[in-house]
Amino acid sequence: METIYLDSAATTPVDPRVAEEMLACMGPAADFANASSVSHGPGRRASARIEAARSAVAALAGAAPEQIVWTSGATEANNLAIFGAARFHRSKGAHIVTSRTEHPSVLDPCRRLEREGFEVSYLRPGPDGIVEPPQVEAALRADTILVSLMHVNNETGVIQDVGEVGRVCRARGVLLHVDAAQSAGKLGLDVVRDRIDLLAVTAHKLNGPKGVGALCVRREPRLGLVPLLYGGGQERGLRSGTLPTHQIAGFGAACRIAAAEMTEEAARVTHLRNRLWSALSTLPGILLNGSEHRRAPGILNVSIPGVEGESLLLALSDLAVSSGSACATLRGEPSYVLRALGRSEQLAQGSLRISLGRYTTADDVERAAMRIRAEVGRLRAIAPPMAAAAG
Amino acid sequence: MHADPRYGAEVLRRFRELPGAGEVLGDEGVIRARADAADDGACVVLSLRTARGVVVEARFRAYGCPYFIAAASWLTERLRGASRNELAEWDWREAADALEIPPSRFGRLITLQDAARAAAAAWPGEIAAAV
Numbered sequence A: 001m002e003t004i005y006l007d008s009a010a011t012t013p014v015d016p017r018v019a020e021e022m023l024a025c026m027g028p029a030a031d032f033a034n035a036s037s038v039s040h041g042p043g044r045r046a047s048a049r050i051e052a053a054r055s056a057v058a059a060l061a062g063a064a065p066e067q068i069v070w071t072s073g074a075t076e077a078n079n080l081a082i083f084g085a086a087r088f089h090r091s092k093g094a095h096i097v098t099s100r101t102e103h104p105s106v107l108d109p110c111r112r113l114e115r116e117g118f119e120v121s122y123l124r125p126g127p128d129g130i131v132e133p134p135q136v137e138a139a140l141r142a143d144t145i146l147v148s149l150m151h152v153n154n155e156t157g158v159i160q161d162v163g164e165v166g167r168v169c170r171a172r173g174v175l176l177h178v179d180a181a182q183s184a185g186k187l188g189l190d191v192v193r194d195r196i197d198l199l200a201v202t203a204h205k206l207n208g209p210k211g212v213g214a215l216c217v218r219r220e221p222r223l224g225l226v227p228l229l230y231g232g233g234q235e236r237g238l239r240s241g242t243l244p245t246h247q248i249a250g251f252g253a254a255c256r257i258a259a260a261e262m263t264e265e266a267a268r269v270t271h272l273r274n275r276l277w278s279a280l281s282t283l284p285g286i287l288l289n290g291s292e293h294r295r296a297p298g299i300l301n302v303s304i305p306g307v308e309g310e311s312l313l314l315a316l317s318d319l320a321v322s323s324g325s326a327c328a329t330l331r332g333e334p335s336y337v338l339r340a341l342g343r344s345e346q347l348a349q350g351s352l353r354i355s356l357g358r359y360t361t362a363d364d365v366e367r368a369a370m371r372i373r374a375e376v377g378r379l380r381a382i383a384p385p386m387a388a389a390a391g
Numbered sequence B: 001m002h003a004d005p006r007y008g009a010e011v012l013r014r015f016r017e018l019p020g021a022g023e024v025l026g027d028e029g030v031i032r033a034r035a036d037a038a039d040d041g042a043c044v045v046l047s048l049r050t051a052r053g054v055v056v057e058a059r060f061r062a063y064g065c066p067y068f069i070a071a072a073s074w075l076t077e078r079l080r081g082a083s084r085n086e087l088a089e090w091d092w093r094e095a096a097d098a099l100e101i102p103p104s105r106f107g108r109l110i111t112l113q114d115a116a117r118a119a120a121a122a123w124p125g126e127i128a129a130a131v
Helices: A016-023 A041-061 A074-088 A104-115 A133-139 A162-172 A245-280 A309-315 A336-340 A345-349 A362-382 A385-389 B009-017 B066-078 B084-089 B092-099 B103-121
Strands: A068-071 A095-099 A119-123 A144-150 A175-179 A198-202 A213-217 A299-303 A351-355 B030-036 B043-051 B054-063
Touching (some): A041 A068, A068 A074, A074 A104, A074 A175, A095 A104, A104 A119, A144 A162, A162 A175, A309 A345, A309 A362, A309 B066, A336 A345, A345 A351, B009 B066, B009 B092, B043 B103, B054 B066, B066 B092, B066 B103, B084 B103
Parallel strands (some): A144 A175
Antiparallel strands (some): B043 B054
């Protein structure tokens, strides 16, 4: 039986139209040259492709092309934003505000900065996964230099009100960094409207290639960052290293496609997600993790009492889904995101993240719902009575 | 269910087919013993029918990871023909060896050993263990 891929929040396949764009930068007769070698034609052609991609990525974020700094992905972009801003602006203060449900590429740099003498406030979201803007406002201090908040949570799909948080931060003169890895290309972004100073995006979540991302950096007034990498001085000195033309061109193509199809695709995926939840919601005891209404189109996260996560994942090995169970996390602990929402360890263990994407069909969703219902029933049937009711 | 290299063939077979799952019906000569893991919520209920001083039928209910479920299934076969003393002395390492369970999962198998010992303590004529 063919595996049904329902893990688009982890990564997505490269769209064939994107692959075509990438191939145009890879062969000996293609635009493979070093984009910094503008003294010859091939270099200038590669540079033109880079700049076209820069415009496409910027357009998706509501930014100007010169705001885009290429990175290896959202992890590097988040690291550059947090380390770069904290170290550059340290003379103004050493306090950072973030939330407990951020991606590790935000939380780990924050923990590292704590060892460098910074103080970090980790806000706890409500049971719906939402960090309310007044919580952020209340956490700001005279020495706060940075707020880091993700737009869409990678586990629950919950959408944060980054626009209102941006208003709060700008009024207090505090920088706002937003990890938009899960929202770019799926929800409208506008760094100017939402007063976002630093925005991290990645290509592989929107049917682009892995290994390329970008940090969108505010230009007016100019925002200082300390680089992570030093070398050739590319990207205005913020990110040295030869630019990967084929990946960047692919990222640009992915952004153009996403922008053109976003409205229609968001509606289609939301409809599929709602059908999936409708089919699963009648399972006794099942719980939706995160706000029912403020969530990204493609992500559904549920906890299923009475089934252990690792067993459920193995039973559902014909479905490519994620779990918050300890076995499914690199750190070997149940999902800290679900625990921060107040879910018990067992409910975090028995959670499933089902994330839909561009190639998910109605048939995929129906078959997945049928398989999940069947395996939950099978595992619950062998569970001792108290475990079946646990949660 | 697709093959998964993280689990041995016997673990996968038992997890897929669940031999021995369920409960022994009736009360006469039937022992029921439960054990719960202290940390991760794993739990098992063994139900055993005894006759002529040995286990003649064994079944399990379990909540836990695939290794735990497979080991509980394996144990129901291992215990057939076992005396009370054999039950009391059964060691979880036997299941670990038989199913090639990785050391990181050994902790859960101790819960099975706890259930076997609770069953021995509840052997007909002995002090009943709570289920």
